[in-house]
Each structure stands twice: as structure tokens, then as C-alpha cells.
Amino acid sequence: MDEGFAKPAGYAHFVRKYGLRVLPHWHESAIRPGGAQRTEAADGRVSEFYPAKYWPGDELGVQGGAMLNAGGRISNIPGTHEVCR
Numbered sequence: 001m002d003e004g005f006a007k008p009a010g011y012a013h014f015v016r017k018y019g020l021r022v023l024p025h026w027h028e029s030a031i032r033p034g035g036a037q038r039t040e041a042a043d044g045r046v047s048e049f050y051p052a053k054y055w056p057g058d059e060l061g062v063q064g065g066a067m068l069n070a071g072g073r074i075s076n077i078p079g080t081h082e083v084c085r
Helices: 010-017
Strands: 007-009 027-032 038-042 045-051 066-068 074-076
Touching: 007 010, 010 027
Parallel strands: 027 045
Antiparallel strands: 007 027, 038 045, 066 074
């Protein structure tokens, strides 16, 4: 993944944010400033790039009671922010 212009998201974001020493994941997600969603696959690894509008924020799993579901769409889940604190 070219991190020069892509911001790590999901697992990669928290690994970097907290300096975690973990095995690399086979699937990485990143946010790019422009362009459409796209997927690249090589050498058994997958890099998924999303437009900036998909960035949920820096909080762990929740942004104002909203979470990204498996399809990358934002779902409003009432009360979630209390569970994750």
C-alpha cells in the first residue's frame, strides 16, 4: 500500500496509532483524498482504498453513534457510544 497519499484505516489505523507490534493483516484499508473506491490485490494481500467521505473519525469504532458496517456504509446505531467507552 502506498502510504504517501493514503491514510491507513481500520486495523492498520489502530496498529499505527497505538504502535502495536502485530503480524501484518492480509487485507488493509486506507482513505485517499480523492477518487473512487478501489481494490488492489498482489502477493496474497489486498489493499482497499476508500474516498475521504468514508473516514469515520479517530475514535475507536464509533463516530457520534455511527459505525461503518461491512459494506462500508455508515449505520446509525443508537447507544453504541456508551458501549465503546
